[in-house]
Amino acid sequence: MKYLDLFKNKDKVCLSIAGSDSSGGAGIQADIKTFSMFNISSATVITAVTAQNSSGIKNILVCPEDFVLDQLNAVFADGNICGIKTGMLYSSGIIKLVASFLSDLDIPIVVDPVMTAEAGGRLIDDNAQKILQDLLLPISTIATPNKMEAEKIAGVKIKCEKDAEIAARKIFDLGAKIVIVTGGHLNGTDIYFDGDLEKIKGNLIEGRTHGAGCTYSSLLLSLLVMGYTPLESAKISKRFLERSIEASRMIGEKGGSVNQTIWLLDDFDRFNTLQELKESFYKLISIKKLGTIIPEVGSNFGLSIHYPKSLDDIAAVEGRITKIDENKVRYGCISFGSSEHVARMILTANRYDKRIRSAINIRFSEDLLDICRKVNLSMAEFDRKNEPKNRSTMEWGVSESIKKFGNHIPDVIYDQGGVGKEPMIRIFGESAYSVVEKIKKIIENL
DSSP states (O other), X not given: OOOOOGGGGTTOEEEEEEEEETTSSSXXXXXXXXXXXXXXXXXXXXXXXXXXXXTEEEEEEEOOHHHHHHHHHHHHHTOOEEEEEEOOOBSHHHHHHHHHHHTTOOSOEEEOOOOBOTTSOBOBOTTHHHHIIIIIGGGOSEEOOOHHHHHHHHTOOOSSHHHHHHHHHHHHHTTOSOEEEOXXXXXXXXXXXXXXXXXXXXXXXXXXXXXXXXXXXXXXXXXXXXTOOHHHHHHHHHXXXXXXXXXXXXXTTTEEEOOTTHHHHHHHHHHHHHHHHHHXXXXXXXXXXXXXXXXXXXXXXXXXXXXXXXXXXXXXXXXXXXXXXXXXXXXXXXXXXXXXXXXXXXXXXXXXOTTOOEEEEEEOOHHHHHHHHHTTOOEEEOOGGGOOTTSOHHHHHHHHHHHHTTSSOOSEEEEOOBTTBOOEEEEEESSHHHHHHHHHHHHHTO
């Protein structure tokens, strides 16, 4: 994926024509949050106000058609709308009005043919579906029906990807320039059809999905107005939506909504992780006699983002920390993905306790172990002789030690080495700052 230069979007405005969701997870609310994550301003035309929560739709108040028209005239009077997304339009009259108003516009239009709410409840009247097919789909840039919506529009039962392909072609024949049958109910695979077929593979992510369709169509529009091709937009939107579902928020006891802000929080987390590790590292190397605890193979010091998944989510010192003399060490820059050894230690510990995000390895000696006991650091050991074949030492060793410690994370995990393997002490903590404080206590007691 190309770098998303969000600062270029400061003058862009996208319009959402949709219903208001009182639970805040879908509709206009989801669209505004999605546009905002791309630094795109939001204009809105509200077609209906829903009374809904995690258990479903309680009531719907449909806006009068003349008021919908007043909203359209008002937002277009400023002349800065660069893309439009339609969601819940509900009535035949509103669909006719919106289709007529948008018919001569030369800007991207993403049509999400909303028919039902995720939590339950019909969001379109019985007479409106054919009007949507006849008038709105032909002026769309992209139509994004889910499985159930595609079944109703295309008139086919969808049980597999092949059925979804047939439905996409039928909807394309109704006049839509591009059709994406979204894959939340199709093993995670989106069916993209613009005359040619493309399958966009994905994963079914555990989480709450209220607002997923709204968020996906708003993602598409945001990327289209940024200049991405429709297919690029569909692929990027797929990944962003999966992450939003993964980080979904609970709403009430029965449901929850996708988390559009997670993309911003992920970047914020990575920035803060680097800053914390840098600050802690400079405190570490300023400790007198640091060189006395550096092992022959060198040390490394790492910190993960919250909820890491891979080695690339752990920041560490490039090329390790090596000893020059008792008070001086050599070291590289701090970056993500720069250490496999300490990263595996942290990843493994974090699977048992999400609070543990930092670790460092230091020289092994009985004297250092005695000091760890003296300063009340909890400890566990593993024996390399018991290491199974085809397993990472760090993943296996750290796991074994944690299991021995009652599935809790000790402050210290050590081993006494093996053939060609230097013995090692490893210090764990909830933050890089806490690890440095433990190292400081150890050295003060040398």
